[in-house]
Amino acid sequence: MRRGCSALVIFGVLLGVAVALGGLRPAPLKAVETYERKCSSCHGKEGAMLERDFEKKYASVSELREVVESMPGAIGMRSEELDVMVAYMRAISRGEPFLVWTERRTDALEGEVSPNAATVVATAKRQSLKVTRPAANRWRVELPKGTKLEDVEITARRGAERTTLRLRESPHSHTR
Numbered sequence: 001m002r003r004g005c006s007a008l009v010i011f012g013v014l015l016g017v018a019v020a021l022g023g024l025r026p027a028p029l030k031a032v033e034t035y036e037r038k039c040s041s042c043h044g045k046e047g048a049m050l051e052r053d054f055e056k057k058y059a060s061v062s063e064l065r066e067v068v069e070s071m072p073g074a075i076g077m078r079s080e081e082l083d084v085m086v087a088y089m090r091a092i093s094r095g096e097p098f099l100v101w102t103e104r105r106t107d108a109l110e111g112e113v114s115p116n117a118a119t120v121v122a123t124a125k126r127q128s129l130k131v132t133r134p135a136a137n138r139w140r141v142e143l144p145k146g147t148k149l150e151d152v153e154i155t156a157r158r159g160a161e162r163t164t165l166r167l168r169e170s171p172h173s174h175t176r
């Protein structure tokens with residue numbers, strides 16, 4: 001009985017540690033870079049040759065997903081990677097900026113934004129965070145000590161269109 005109890009306690013502690021370490025994770029695909037490399041030859045830079053609102057031609061989310069999955073550059077993509085690419089396609093269809101978080105560094109987060117003309121700002125609990133652009137489609141957000149990932153919100157703006165990514169909800173925008 002006693003042994004059973006302590007095993008249960010140890011299991012509980014391990015589970016707690018796993019949950020604490022697991023936390024929030026970056027997306028498994030650099031969708032913007034992958035798109036430029038594998039898709040832009042047919043669909044234009046940042047989706048320039050895709051029709052506005054093309055997603056409306058598809059009756060369901062799974063239909064759009066199937067089309068993307070059937071594209072030459074998507075062969076071999078894992079399901080979680082495809083999720084990110086489909087999200088990016090939705091953003092293009094809607095003419096809205098797309099945001100994805102792709103890397104966790106010790107004191108910063110990095111990710112992608114499309115179109116590259118969009119401006120990017122970030123906050124944690126209404127405190128603004130320093131954002132730099134290491135490359136045209138990339139952003140880097142500095143994290144002061146003690147900043148919780150759950151509190152980080154990144155906003156991209158292009159003209160009247162604006163997209164906010166809340167890391168506590170998802171590592172990329174346009175999940176639906």
Ligand code: HEC
Pocket residue numbers: 035038039040041042043050051054057067068071072073074085089
């Ligand atoms: C060799 C050219 C080619 C490449 C490379 C390619 N596509 Fe396509 N794509 C097409 C053609 C042709 C269509 C239209 C025919 C169809 O629906 O199957 C299409 C249709 C689409 C559509 C639907 C557009 C609409 O108006 O309904 C999306 C979304 C799309 N592609 C995304 C992608 C993505 C993402 C990639 C890269 C992973 C990619 N494509 C790579 C040729 C290409």
